[in-house]
Amino acid sequence: MTVLAIRNLAKAYGGVQAVRDVSFVVAAGELLAMIGPNGAGKTTCFNMLNGQVTPDAGSVEFEGRSLLGLTPRQIWRLGVGRTFQITATFGSMTVRENVQMALLSHHRRLWSLTALATRSYADDADALLARVGMREQADRPCAVLAYGDLKRVELAVALANRPRLLLMDEPTAGMAPRERNELMQLAAELARSGGIAVLFTEHDMDVVFTHADRVIVLSGGELIAAGRPDAVRADARVREVYLGTGDA
Amino acid sequence: MGSVPFFFMSASSILIQFLNGLASASSLFLVAAGLSLIFGVTRIVNFAHGSLFMLGMYLAVALAPMLGFWWSVPLAALAVAAFGALVEATLLRRLYAAPELLQLLATFALVLVIKDFTLWAWGPEDLLGPRAPGMDGAVRIAGLRYPEYDLFLIGFGPLVLGALWFLLRRTRWGTLVRAATQDREMAGALGVNQRWLFTSVFALGALLAGLGGAVQIPREPATLFIDLQIISDAFVVVVVGGLGSIPGAFLAALLIAEIKSFCIGLGYSKITLVVEFIVMAVVLVIRPWGLLGRMPAQSRGPGTVELPLAFPTRKALAALGGMAMMLALVPLLSAGYTLVLLTDILVFALFAVSLHFIMGPGGLHSFGHAAYFGLGAYGAGLLLLKGGLPMELALALAPLLAVCGALVFGWFCVRLSGVYLAMLTLAFAQITWSVMFQWDAFTGGSNGLIGIWPSSWLSSKTAYYYLTLATCVGAIALLWRVLHAPFGYALRAGRDSPLRADAIGIDVRAQQWAAFVFAGLFAGLAGALFAFSKGSISPEALAVPRSVDGLVMVLLGGIQTLTGPVWGAALLTWLQDAVSRGIDYWRAVMGAIVLVLVLVFPQGVTGFLRERFAR
Numbered sequence: 001m002t003v004l005a006i007r008n009l010a011k012a013y014g015g016v017q018a019v020r021d022v023s024f025v026v027a028a029g030e031l032l033a034m035i036g037p038n039g040a041g042k043t044t045c046f047n048m049l050n051g052q053v054t055p056d057a058g059s060v061e062f063e064g065r066s067l068l069g070l071t072p073r074q075i076w077r078l079g080v081g082r083t084f085q086i087t088a089t090f091g092s093m094t095v096r097e098n099v100q101m102a103l104l105s106h107h108r109r110l111w112s113l114t115a116l117a118t119r120s121y122a123d124d125a126d127a128l129l130a131r132v133g134m135r136e137q138a139d140r141p142c143a144v145l146a147y148g149d150l151k152r153v154e155l156a157v158a159l160a161n162r163p164r165l166l167l168m169d170e171p172t173a174g175m176a177p178r179e180r181n182e183l184m185q186l187a188a189e190l191a192r193s194g195g196i197a198v199l200f201t202e203h204d205m206d207v208v209f210t211h212a213d214r215v216i217v218l219s220g221g222e223l224i225a226a227g228r229p230d231a232v233r234a235d236a237r238v239r240e241v242y243l244g245t246g247d248a
Numbered sequence: 249m250g251s252v253p254f255f256f257m258s259a260s261s262i263l264i265q266f267l268n269g270l271a272s273a274s275s276l277f278l279v280a281a282g283l284s285l286i287f288g289v290t291r292i293v294n295f296a297h298g299s300l301f302m303l304g305m306y307l308a309v310a311l312a313p314m315l316g317f318w319w320s321v322p323l324a325a326l327a328v329a330a331f332g333a334l335v336e337a338t339l340l341r342r343l344y345a346a347p348e349l350l351q352l353l354a355t356f357a358l359v360l361v362i363k364d365f366t367l368w369a370w371g372p373e374d375l376l377g378p379r380a381p382g383m384d385g386a387v388r389i390a391g392l393r394y395p396e397y398d399l400f401l402i403g404f405g406p407l408v409l410g411a412l413w414f415l416l417r418r419t420r421w422g423t424l425v426r427a428a429t430q431d432r433e434m435a436g437a438l439g440v441n442q443r444w445l446f447t448s449v450f451a452l453g454a455l456l457a458g459l460g461g462a463v464q465i466p467r468e469p470a471t472l473f474i475d476l477q478i479i480s481d482a483f484v485v486v487v488v489g490g491l492g493s494i495p496g497a498f499l500a501a502l503l504i505a506e507i508k509s510f511c512i513g514l515g516y517s518k519i520t521l522v523v524e525f526i527v528m529a530v531v532l533v534i535r536p537w538g539l540l541g542r543m544p545a546q547s548r549g550p551g552t553v554e555l556p557l558a559f560p561t562r563k564a565l566a567a568l569g570g571m572a573m574m575l576a577l578v579p580l581l582s583a584g585y586t587l588v589l590l591t592d593i594l595v596f597a598l599f600a601v602s603l604h605f606i607m608g609p610g611g612l613h614s615f616g617h618a619a620y621f622g623l624g625a626y627g628a629g630l631l632l633l634k635g636g637l638p639m640e641l642a643l644a645l646a647p648l649l650a651v652c653g654a655l656v657f658g659w660f661c662v663r664l665s666g667v668y669l670a671m672l673t674l675a676f677a678q679i680t681w682s683v684m685f686q687w688d689a690f691t692g693g694s695n696g697l698i699g700i701w702p703s704s705w706l707s708s709k710t711a712y713y714y715l716t717l718a719t720c721v722g723a724i725a726l727l728w729r730v731l732h733a734p735f736g737y738a739l740r741a742g743r744d745s746p747l748r749a750d751a752i753g754i755d756v757r758a759q760q761w762a763a764f765v766f767a768g769l770f771a772g773l774a775g776a777l778f779a780f781s782k783g784s785i786s787p788e789a790l791a792v793p794r795s796v797d798g799l800v801m802v803l804l805g806g807i808q809t810l811t812g813p814v815w816g817a818a819l820l821t822w823l824q825d826a827v828s829r830g831i832d833y834w835r836a837v838m839g840a841i842v843l844v845l846v847l848v849f850p851q852g853v854t855g856f857l858r859e860r861f862a863r
Contacts, residue, residue: 071750072750072751073750073751073753073754073755076751076752076753077753082751084747084748084751088745088747088748088751089744089745089748090740090741090744090745090748090749091554091744091745092554092555092556092557092740092743092744093556093557093737093740093741093744094556097556097737100737101737101738101741101749101752101754102752104734104737104738105738105752105753105754106753109734110734110735110738110753110754110759111734111735111738111759111762112733112734112735113729113730113733113735114733115733115734116559116732116733117732117733117734117736117737118559118732120734141555141556143554157748157752160752161752161753
């Protein structure tokens with residue numbers, strides 16, 4: 001089942017065509033990696049999906065509904081979760097409270113003046129934290145967590161509104177190799193068990209070829225290849241523009 | 249002069265008003281340019297810039313009889329520059345690494361010290377300056393007489409703009425200034441001597457402020473009010489023109505001065521502030537960083553990390569309840585002055601807690617919280633005296649006036665952050681103050697309103713003390729409780745990470761706006777209680793020093809704790825009471841105390857304690 005459909009997306013900054021005629025789809029339960037060398041247009045593409053950049057042309061449809069012109073807040077409400085390249089959490093709150101905030105927002109209780117925030121949806125939050133392996137650290141302040149653990153908290157936060165699509169921007173940046181594989185293994189399990197479509201950008205080819213179901217390759221703003229990891233790895237054009245002349 | 253519709257103005261008087269505007273713009277531009285320049289390099293918003301302007305005025309007036317007007321102007325400016333260099337080298341230099349809030353507070357304290365110094369040196373009377381020899385006549389323009397000196401001023405502003413352009417674009421010093429403005433750390437890494445650069449920039453900024461003041465003396469008298477009037481004008485100019493942009497300052501100074509000039513020319517001088525406000529509002533909505541400004545770069549240093557907010561334990565709740573009980577027992581043991589002081593302390597505790605509500609958890613650094621306190625106080629007085637309402641109803645409805653103010657001001661304020669927000673809140677507070685100060689017929693002008701007494705059943709000190717105690721304790725408990733509710737958490741979420749908050753569906757701006765209004769409501773309540781406890785209200789209730797008091801209370805007690813502002817309020821109110829009874833220049837003493845606190849505890853008192861005892 002197609003969750004996200006991108007058609008003919010284009011964006012230019014001044015005279016530079018950052019993204020040109022890019023189309024792809026992401027299906028439920030699938031991990032799709034978007035890769036490409038620096039300047040290939042990954043970030044621009046990504047930001048057009050989450051409401052931060054308005055495309056010049058093309059369409060972005062989530063479950064048949066256009067996301068164009070919506071704010072990040074509205075996009076989240078539709079059921080799209082996000083993690084950031086540099087983790088963004090609430091430093092003055094505990095791990096559990098971070099997840100509780102997302103749950104409170106999901107249940108539209110943010111404006112309550114009478115409830116106690118720390119007692120709201122605490123069990124739900126713990127259940128989500130258990131899924132990402134952070135249950136034991138629920139009471140620690142986010143400000144003191146190790147980086148890899150922060151990434152897990154972000155995952156739990158992203159899962160709080162039962163998303164059907166998860167956008168992960170460079171999910172393993174700044175992590176040690178073992179942590180990287182553990183995190184992506186976790187993301188893959190969550191996606192497959194929950195039928196969540198996952199789109200992620202990634203620099204680490206090892207992570208991409210181990211965990212992605214499919215890979216799309218951008219170069220110079222254009223989509224030059226798409227398919228299963230093995231096929232993409234063998235693609236002559238990909239080897240030329242992305243991997244250079246050497247063998248990878 | 250009565251008011252004249254615009255289309256009845258003759259072509260020649262339109263021309264004259266236009267020229268008047270140009271002449272006023274020059275002085276305003278000098279101040280705003282200095283402010284912008286200093287901010288660009290040091291990242292400090294110098295709240296004392298209007299005070300430097302005032303010093304320039306008084307010095308020029310004092311020097312003119314000895315040296316003649318034309319020598320007194322540059323010498324006064326140079327003296328102010330030297331003073332600026334001294335302030336930078338002895339005070340500000342120690343604060344570059346301190347949190348932004350404390351830097352602002354330090355320059356704020358300077359305002360108080362300089363004001364009392366001026367009062368001490370030249371007395372409270374307005375001082376009239378001399379005319380400019382050789383330019384004391386008038387020329388005929390379109391059949392009307394126009395002062396020669398104003399023509400000189402019209403040329404002076406662009407001349408200074410040209411000189412600044414040359415200095416910044418064509419000299420090595422200017423290259424260094426621009427480099428430091430763009431990237432201070434990089435300029436430092438490349439071996440630029442920061443110390444001298446910063447001192448010289450601050451001196452130049454002070455020179456411009458002093459010069460701006462000195463050239464004004466043939467046009468207007470030197471007064472002790474001018475410092476805050478000029479700084480709020482300069483803030484408006486800088487916000488409209490764009491912080492850090494000298495041409496932006498020039499453009500905005502022209503715009504604001506012309507608006508003022510035409511309002512005065514049409515006989516609507518009282519609505520000048522309102523028009524100014526509308527212009528600023530329009531600019532901010534269309535271009536949030538000013539006409540020629542750019543979005544400020546994010547600072548690289550990590551913010552201070554706050555610990556999670558724990559719900560008070562039973563023990564802590566019992567202790568707080570016990571304290572309230574003890575306060576309730578005080579009237580049995582003592583009466584008279586103790587109750588008056590305790591009433592004040594309770595009122596200011598509520599004021600400080602309401603400020604902390606938006607400053608701490610909200611991260612909105614308001615430098616004009618007194619506006620809401622004052623609106624509540626005036627609301628109480630006006631509803632009682634002009635509205636003829638019973639006291640109980642006036643007290644209950646007065647905070648709504650503060651809510652109206654917070655609704656309007658807050659809508660703009662939550663669109664900005666950091667120093668822009670601080671400047672805007674101060675400008676709004678100053679505008680509110682001016683309205684109360686100038687509207688003689690309605691607010692009693694500088695005299696204020698008298699005869700605001702509580703109903704007879706509350707007229708004894710003890711009865712009113714119990715009313716204040718119950719109201720303030722209840723209100724403070726409510727504010728604290730809200731911080732533990734999802735609303736308070738969402739507010740903190742927006743402060744901790746606007747990016748993440750947005751990404752999980754939190755409408756950060758709406759929540760901040762609501763918090764702003766909520767805090768305004770309770771500051772207004774404190775103000776209304778204050779008015780009835782004193783029986784009178786004057787513009788001082790919402791003047792800048794009151795806003796500073798609030799900031800000091802919050803910072804003194806510790807912005808990262810909930811109870812801190814209460815202790816800060818108690819300490820400061822008691823201190824002020826003790827000091828103001830014994831000393832004439834208590835403002836200067838307060839300023840000095842603040843400066844010492846900031847210098848000794850550059851991370852704040854709680855930051856210091858935490859560092860000290862954390863190990």
